[in-house]
Amino acid sequence: MSGPRAAGVAMPLGPGAEFDRVRRIAAALGPRAAGLGDDCAVLAAGDTNLVASTDVSVEGVHFRREWLSLGEIGWRATAAALSDLAAEGADAAGVLVALTVPASARDDDVVALMTGAGDAALDAGARLVGGDLSAGPAWSVAVTVLGWAQAPVTRAGARAGDGLWITGALGGARAALEAWRRGAEPSEAARRAFAHPLPRLRAGRWLARRGARAMIDVSDGLGADAAHLAAASGVGLVIELERVPVASAARDEAARLGIAPGRFAAESGEEYELLVVLPPHFEGDDVLAFRSVAGLELTRVGAVRAGAGAQATLGGAPVTLAGYDHFAPRNR
């Protein structure tokens, strides 16, 4: 539930119970809200723009203490918020952390979490510039990130004929969750994908400069985030699941569950890769240039067409992807 553009107008979101709720809230708020529903808020600031986003991670909802160290909880919460800046093509500048801790928490615990948050900020070229600390019933980390973007990339610029691309590879975070759910330890690579996501700030800035029409980070799952992008742009998207790059850490879990790897990866949430719409002329040489700058793969996974919604296909047949809804406990 972030980001504005036109005053009082909420950005269209894709389907899902959480997004229905945000839509209803935004409608009820009317002129109090400057439009909610993009990755970030954008405020004009002289010849550039302030880009800001806030993200809350709650114990028992977004993470479990037995899965992650406090340093990892701090890193992950901060990286998740910074990922919203990446999807705007922004530079990260500052991070504020509002931390709620149980009464039993020791100073060392607070320092450990904040050190993880601070390391994620430093790694993104930003720093912790403020915060707040309160007692509360559980660990909860609300991270606000501030950055600058000359020409922020929204979700709304996709046009029929454009290509749909994804950075990196998907599925590692889900592989870790699936292992934990069945009482097993995830592989080190899967665990790292979940505990230590890397916001794609450098990639986002490069893509913005190279004419990205629309961008979103993959937090709700590729299908759900594609649906948000399609709704905001007023277009249809087609995703060919065979093309989705699958993290090697995800293949074993996908096989264990009997799910096609591309589908397993496309249903994985909190991946923090960038789903980006690029103009039709973006091609092989551009991909090589991206790789050398970002140190990441960039893969074409589908296309933009006239219409509405995001349609995934496997072997040419339509597939309905499961979402990753933060209000649906079964997904945790």
Add this chain to the structure above:
Amino acid sequence: MSGPRAAGVAMPLGPGAEFDRVRRIAAALGPRAAGLGDDCAVLAAGDTNLVASTDVSVEGVHFRREWLSLGEIGWRATAAALSDLAAEGADAAGVLVALTVPASARDDDVVALMTGAGDAALDAGARLVGGDLSAGPAWSVAVTVLGWAQAPVTRAGARAGDGLWITGALGGARAALEAWRRGAEPSEAARRAFAHPLPRLRAGRWLARRGARAMIDVSDGLGADAAHLAAASGVGLVIELERVPVASAARDEAARLGIAPGRFAAESGEEYELLVVLPPHFEGDDVLAFRSVAGLELTRVGAVRAGAGAQATLGGAPVTLAGYDHFAPRNR
């Protein structure tokens, strides 16, 4: 735990368990933090400055559902954060709300809280520009405020010989809390002071333009906040409790408890008035001008001298004021 100035250097804070904790955290964070301890983070933005602060309010710690409506909870949390912008002399621009709600919360509940938050933003000349929504074990509202200030006022500029002033009148919020604690209903005026605080943005900007040397909002209690200001400025402060303006809503509760009204008022937290250090030449005509612009009283309550710490006096004798420590449940 907000705000920077010099890289990696924490602003000195006054005494108190919460502030000891923040000091230890800031020291442990080293270069990850750009200095924590002022009201706001300040980031240069062309010919002006971005000023940002984050504040978390938690059910059972900062408020109780039986005391306040959800709209009041949203207003109060947002006003508290906006008050940090007021203390910098900033213009408010945008508000982001990261909201955690129990699974039992209905859409109408979320809308009610966010409407209160949005009304507080609108009233300050700002708007809700982003947010996040999560399930969690209790209501928790993390509000981040963004504003602009050409010349932000810090806590650090007080000099010996300056005057110490306060906007408005204090004690109303405490009067409400004292009534609730003994199972009574507070007076309407006391209740309103607690539930519907008014951040002093217009007053803060006027005082900044008129040469305020240092400013802080009264959230921890006049004595504790004066101690923060004294520590940051490297000076001593003297507060004459007879001079502290007492809200009329506070007099009955002070009398009931047998506490001198000025002391009762000076020990009241979450008041959101501005404690401001003004140069020696600030005088009667300036107070009249302030009143007509801000619609508020401005009262000289003490002075700045060489030394350290904040010393309150009553009838010329030193008085140790109780603080208002968010980690001390006895104060709730």
